[in-house]
Amino acid sequence: MNDSSRYFKGARLAALTLAATLSTATAVQAQEPIRIGSFLSVTGPAAFLGDPEQKTLEMVVERINAEGGVLGRKLQLIAYDDSGDAEKARTFAKRLIEQDKVDVIVGGSTTGATMAAVPIAEQAGMPFVSLAGAVVIVEPVKKWVFKTPHTDRMACEKIFVDLQSRKLSKVAMISGSGGFDKSMHAECLKVASKYGIEIVAEETYGAADTDMTAQLTKIRASSAQAVLNAGFGQGPAIVTRNYRQVGLTLPLYQSHGVASKEYIKLSGPAAEGVRLPAAALLVADLLPAGDAQKPVVTAYRNSFEQKYKTDVSTFGGHAYDGLMLVVNAMKQAGSTDKAKVRDALEATKGYVGTAGVVNMSAADHMGLDLSAFRMLEVKDGNWSLVK
Amino acid sequence: MGSQWVQFVASGLTAGAIYALVALGFSIVYNASGAINFAQGEFVMVGGMSAVSLLATGLPLPAAVLLAVAAAVIVGLAVEKLAIEPARHAGTVTLIIITIGVSLFLRGLAQLVWDKRVHALPAFSGDQPIHLFGATLLPQSLWVLAGAGLAVAGLSWFFGRTLFGKAMLATSYNPLAARLVGVNTRTVLLASFGLAALLGALGGVLTAPITFTAYDTGIMLGLKGFAAAMLGGLGSFSGAVLGGLLLGLAEGLGAGFISSAYKDVIAFVIILAVLFFLPGGLRGARRTERV
Numbered sequence: 310m311n312d313s314s315r316y317f318k319g320a321r322l323a324a325l326t327l328a329a330t331l332s333t334a335t336a337v338q339a340q341e342p343i344r345i346g347s348f349l350s351v352t353g354p355a356a357f358l359g360d361p362e363q364k365t366l367e368m369v370v371e372r373i374n375a376e377g378g379v380l381g382r383k384l385q386l387i388a389y390d391d392s393g394d395a396e397k398a399r400t401f402a403k404r405l406i407e408q409d410k411v412d413v414i415v416g417g418s419t420t421g422a423t424m425a426a427v428p429i430a431e432q433a434g435m436p437f438v439s440l441a442g443a444v445v446i447v448e449p450v451k452k453w454v455f456k457t458p459h460t461d462r463m464a465c466e467k468i469f470v471d472l473q474s475r476k477l478s479k480v481a482m483i484s485g486s487g488g489f490d491k492s493m494h495a496e497c498l499k500v501a502s503k504y505g506i507e508i509v510a511e512e513t514y515g516a517a518d519t520d521m522t523a524q525l526t527k528i529r530a531s532s533a534q535a536v537l538n539a540g541f542g543q544g545p546a547i548v549t550r551n552y553r554q555v556g557l558t559l560p561l562y563q564s565h566g567v568a569s570k571e572y573i574k575l576s577g578p579a580a581e582g583v584r585l586p587a588a589a590l591l592v593a594d595l596l597p598a599g600d601a602q603k604p605v606v607t608a609y610r611n612s613f614e615q616k617y618k619t620d621v622s623t624f625g626g627h628a629y630d631g632l633m634l635v636v637n638a639m640k641q642a643g644s645t646d647k648a649k650v651r652d653a654l655e656a657t658k659g660y661v662g663t664a665g666v667v668n669m670s671a672a673d674h675m676g677l678d679l680s681a682f683r684m685l686e687v688k689d690g691n692w693s694l695v696k
Numbered sequence: 697m698g699s700q701w702v703q704f705v706a707s708g709l710t711a712g713a714i715y716a717l718v719a720l721g722f723s724i725v726y727n728a729s730g731a732i733n734f735a736q737g738e739f740v741m742v743g744g745m746s747a748v749s750l751l752a753t754g755l756p757l758p759a760a761v762l763l764a765v766a767a768a769v770i771v772g773l774a775v776e777k778l779a780i781e782p783a784r785h786a787g788t789v790t791l792i793i794i795t796i797g798v799s800l801f802l803r804g805l806a807q808l809v810w811d812k813r814v815h816a817l818p819a820f821s822g823d824q825p826i827h828l829f830g831a832t833l834l835p836q837s838l839w840v841l842a843g844a845g846l847a848v849a850g851l852s853w854f855f856g857r858t859l860f861g862k863a864m865l866a867t868s869y870n871p872l873a874a875r876l877v878g879v880n881t882r883t884v885l886l887a888s889f890g891l892a893a894l895l896g897a898l899g900g901v902l903t904a905p906i907t908f909t910a911y912d913t914g915i916m917l918g919l920k921g922f923a924a925a926m927l928g929g930l931g932s933f934s935g936a937v938l939g940g941l942l943l944g945l946a947e948g949l950g951a952g953f954i955s956s957a958y959k960d961v962i963a964f965v966i967i968l969a970v971l972f973f974l975p976g977g978l979r980g981a982r983r984t985e986r987v
Contacts, residue, residue: 352807352812353812353912354912356812356813357812357813357814360812486957512956513955513956513957514951514956514959515956515957515959515960517913517915517916517960518959518960519711519903519906519907519908520707520710520711520906520907520948521956522703522706522707522832523703523704523707523948523951523952523956524951524952524956526700526703526704526831526952527700527952530700542814543814543908543910546814546816546908547907547908550823550906553823553825554825554832554834555703555825555832556825556827556832571813571814574816575814575815575816575908577816577818577823578823579823
C-alpha cells in the first residue's frame with residue numbers, strides 16, 4: 310500500500326511536471342514574436358532615407374503590438390544600420406537570416422544596399438521587401454524580392470507626360486553620380502523616345518559637389534526647353550539655387566528623390582515653380598475628399614508627426630507600406646511560413662498604401678502604376694498639386 | 697563662349713577661396729607641429745553647423761556667425777589640449793593618426809549633438825545674383841572672397857608684425873632654437889590649433905549659405921584643402937592661398953570644358969602629380985640635407 314501510494318505519488322508528480330513543461334512550451338511558442346528583420350541606412354549619405362524608415366518601422370511595430378500583434382503573436386523588429394554601405398548591407402542581411410532567424414526582411418534604403426542583399430535573400434528563400442527606388446530590384450522579377458517605392462522609370466514617364474501636356478520636347482538632363490541618380494538618368498534616356506522627348510544635353514555632378522554653375526551654364530547654351538535633374542540628397546537643392554543664379558528660366562523638373570520639405574527649405578525661393586512627381590503622402594491635405602489614399606496617408610502622417618515632431622517624408626511611407634504589406638500577407642497566409650508569405654505577397658491586390666494602390670502579380674513585384682504619382686509644383690514655399 | 701569662361705572662372709575662384717582657407721589651417725598646424733591635422737575639415741563643419749543651430753535659437757545672423765567661429769576655436773583648443781598635447785613627444789606620424797581619430801570623433805559627435813541632415817544658412821546679403829561680364833555671381837561668393845582676403849591679410853599682419861606671431865614663425869623654422877630664446881612652444885602649438893580652427897570655421901560660416909553644411913561636409917573639404925596645401929607647398933601661407941585658388945580654378949574650368957564627371961578627380965590627380973614631381977609644392981621650402 311505504502312509502496313503503491315508512493316508509486317502513484319511519483320507518477321502524479323511526473324505527470325504534473327510533464328504537463329507543466331508542455332503548457333509552458335506552448336505558452337512560449339504562442340508568445341514567440343514574429344521577427345521582422347531590417348537593414349537601413351540610418352547614418353551616412355542616405356540617412357535621410359534610413360532615418361524616417363527606421364522611425365516608421367518602430368512606430369508601426371509598436372502600434373501593431375499594442376493592438377495585439379499579428380496572428381496572436383507580437384512583432385519584434387531587428388534593425389541594423391548599414392550606413393549606406395552595400396558591403397555592410399550584405400553582411401547584415403546574412404546575419405538577419407542566419408543568426409537572428411528573422412521571418413521576413415523589410416529594408417534596404419538604397420538600391421545599392423538592396424541589390425547586395427538580393428542574392429542572399431534569394432538563396433535563403435527569405436521574403437524581402439525593399440524600400441529602394443531603382444527598377445532593377447524587381448526587373449527581372451526575383452522570386453523572393455518585392456519593393457514598395459515607385460521606380461525611377463515611372464518618375465521619368467510621369468515627367469515626360471507632363472512635358473507633353475506643356476508641348477515641350479527638348480530636354481536637358483543634369484544628374485548626380487550616385488546609384489539612384491545614374492539609374493534614373495539611364496531610365497529616362499530609355500523611355501524618352503516613347504514620349505517624343507529628345508535629350509539635347511547631359512551633364513553630371515559629384516555627390517559632394519557644392520557648385521553646379523559650370524554645368525548649368527553649358528545647359529543654358531543648349532537648345533533645351535526644359536531641364537530635368539535626376540538626383541537626391543543636397544545636390545538637387547544646389548542645382549536649383551544655381552539654376553536661378555545663372556539666370557535659367559526654363560521649367561525645371563526634379564525627381565521624386567527630393568520629395569521632402571527639406572528640399573524646399575534648402576533651395577529657398579529658388580524652388581518656386583519647380584515640378585516633381587511624388588507620392589500622395591506629401592500632399593495629404595490637398596487630396597480631394599474622395600481619394601482612396603487620403604485616409605491612409607493622413608493617418609500615417611499624423612501619427613508620425615505627432616510622435617517624432619518632424620515633417621513626414623515619402624521614404625518613411627515606403628517603410629510603412631513594406632511592413633503593412635508583410636503583415637497583410639501573414640494574415641492572408643495564416644502563418645509566417647516563408648513560402649506562404651511570399652505567395653500571399655505576390656497575390657496582394659488593392660492594398661491602399663502611402664505610395665499608391667498596390668496590385669502585385671507574378672510579373673510585377675511592385676504593383677504600382679503611373680496614377681500612384683502626383684505631379685507637384687512648389688508654390689509659396691509649399692507643395693501644390695498640378696491639375 | 698566668352699561669358700561661359702567668366703562663369704567658370706567665377707565659380708572656380710569661389711571654390712578656390714574656400715580651399716585656400718582650409719589649406720591655410722593645414723599650413724599653420726604643420727608649421728607648429730610638423731604634423732598634418734586631418735581634423736581641419738571638421739573645423740569647417742563645426743563652424744557651419746554651430747552657426748545654423750545658433751541661428752535657430754533666435755540669435756541674429758551676425759551674432760550667430762561670430763559665436764559659431766568662437767565655438768569652433770574652443771573646439772580647436774580643446775582638441776589640442778586633450779588629444780595632441782598629451783602625445784606631443786610622440787612622432788609626427790602618431791600625431792597625424794591622432795588627428796584622423798579626432799576627425800572621426802568630431803564627425804560622430806556632430807551627428808549626436810546636431811543631426812544627420814543637410815542645413816543651409818541664409819545668405820548674408822540676399823540671393824539676388826550679380827551680373828558681371830555675362831556671368832552671374834552670388835553676393836555670398838563676394839563674402840567668401842572678401843573673407844578669405846581678410847583672413848590672409850590678418851595672418852600676414854599677425855605673423856609679420858606681432859611678437860607672438862613671430863614666435864610662431866620661429867618655432868616653425870627651428871623648434872629647439874625657438875625654445876632656447878624663450879619661446880613657449882607648447883603655447884605656440886595650442887595657438888596654432890586655435891588659429892587653424894578659426895580659419896576653418898570662418899570658411900564654414902561663409903560658405904554654408906552656398907554649399908550647405910552637414911555633419912560630413914568636412915571630409916571632402918578637408919581633402920580638397922589638403923590637396924591645395926600640397927600644391928602650394930605645405931607650410932607656406934602664400935602657397936596655401938595660391939594652391940587653393942589654382943585648385944578651384946582647375947576644377948571650375950575642368951568641369952566646364954572637359955567633363956563635370958571628372959571634377960573631383962582633378963584634386964586627387966593634382967595631389968599625385970605634386971607628390972611625384974614637386975614634393976615641396978609650388979612655394980614650399982626646397983629642403984637640402986647637409987651631411
